[in-house]
Amino acid sequence: MAITQMVEVPDSRRLVIDVPREIPTGPVILTFTPAGAERQKIPVFGCAKGQFRMSEDFDEPLEDFRDYM
Secondary structure (H helix, E strand, O other): OOOOOOOOOOOOOOOOOOOOOOOOOOOOOOOOOOOOOOOOOOOOOOOOOOOOOOOOOOOOOOHHHHHHO
16 A cells, blocks of 8 residues: 655654554655656566567668678
8 A cells, every 4th residue: 555645844854644544553664755856767568669660671681791791
């Protein structure tokens, strides 16, 4: 379960957070993200599908290297 809550950090740098009762007690992880900061995008396999096309003769020998073959 995750809760997102916007808070203003006071000059004292101390926060008091009221947690809803449905949240179980125990250890938690707090993540602080400055307002307006961009989240890092994680690339997904295949996300660029259809954006690139290869020519039909892609595997053919290059004319420039004919002397070396």
